[in-house]
Amino acid sequence: MAKPLSADALVAALQAEGVTVVEHSGWRTHNRNHKGSWGPVNGVIIHHTVTSGTGNSVSLCYNGHSTLPGPLCHGVIAKDGTVHLVGNGRANHAGSGDGDVLRAVVAESATLPAPNENDTDGNVHFYGFECVNLGNGKDPWPEVQLEAMVRASAALCRAHGWSAHSVIGHKEWTNTKIDPRGFAMSDFRSRVATRLGGEPRPTQPSYQPFPGTEWFHKNPRSAIVTAMGRRLVAVGCSAYASGPGPQWTEADRTSYAAWQRKLGYTGSAADGWPGATSWAALKVPHV
Template identity: 45%
Template sequence: MATPMTPAQWRAALKAEGVKVTEYDGWTTRGRDAATGKPFGPVHGVLNHHTVATNSLKSIAVDGRPDLPAPLAHSHLAKTGTVTLVSCHRANHAGLAAANVIDAIIAERKLPKQNKATTVDGNDCLYGIEVENLGDQKDAYTRAQYDALVRYNAAICRHHDWGAGSVAGHLETSVEGKVDPRGPVEGYGTRGKFSLTMAQLRTDVDERLKHPASWSPGTATAYTVVKGDTLWSIAASKLGDGNRWKEIADLNGLKDADAITPGQKLKLPAK
């Protein structure tokens, strides 16, 4: 439970965490507080969404939907990894949230299955970020985009002295059957392609919060395939564990573990 960040605090927190930020005109005054008579805050956590659309910034910031006035989130995250601040006040992003889940977010304990019998308005108490993705389980979040998402969530948690337990997805809070965020991720740090889950996002935010805000995850090293190499032998010699061959395959998008040729450039995860 905390007081919502001011524009200056938003800027400072995201800059310190290494998030690339732009500001949509009017974001410091845009919100639904006056229209609803309900002020934003106190805040309890960060709620993550996907847009189910492309070129979605303007609709999130000012256009909204026929059934839902803008702003539709506090921030928008593009494929490039750039976060655009669109509002620092009350936004229409969370809808009805299960009260038992909100209680768990406040306590930073494992999130339970939604009890739909008792709800609260999540717009009152959760920061929201809309991440540009079709949500069709085919459209991939870029490396830059996922890295920015981890940094964004961590920046808010670090500012409020929260842990990663204050990070949630719309699918975890909503009593209306929401499924976001979901979809494949190109990779993160030394990790290859994986599926976006809130458990993984919280793990990555937790890891980030163990380091200074200036920290960056490890990056892959380069290796040139020589005659006789297999992914198992490369993993054994370079990573010290042949069983890590699949990490190399995933990191390089290899579907056939034996389909490597001399001279081929591979990225290797950290030891």
């Protein structure tokens, strides 16, 4: 039983565990706290999204839908292993589940009872990660995504002093759900336990710091622009007839706008001028 982490503490815990984090606008105050309690927290629930594509999945989990308002989780873990933070506080992710399962999680029991009675509000007690997957048993789970899921779970366990037994699947919480599908939660907990066996070992690659939006407005000529362009080509957002090269051009801006749209930005937020969040997600290597 623990007090929920603050937004700053959550980001710090994830980054200390070597997770690449993208903070979406407004996530720090985006919650359902007006509908009920948030905390004390007791564990982590892993979900699959039943969606494809990072932008669509993040948008759905942030906004929710007409019958279930967002946030639908605290973080969305993309196929590339990036953790997109979309909520901080009570989130509509766990729903009702079995109180006996909660008691087993609190006790950090090595075995969980089969969920039967849906008599307990899980949104009070659990952090939730929605992991991008169609949930049909055929959509693959890339290793980089699974590793990020393990690290994100371990980050919260480490921050709260929990063991891997504090991490459960949605299907282990309630008999009305089947997620996550495609791997065994017992194997997943074993990986979390292994991860928790040592100190945090950040393995996040070293990326080029964001030079600032105004820097690009000055039409720079720099190896940073070349590195950015190569990453845009690699993620399928190229509008280049040739290159890319070191001189910032309209082709760079058009390519970057395609990247912003791929992340789910629209309108003026996808104008091609780099911002800190989209830049972090692009992972431009150091030059």
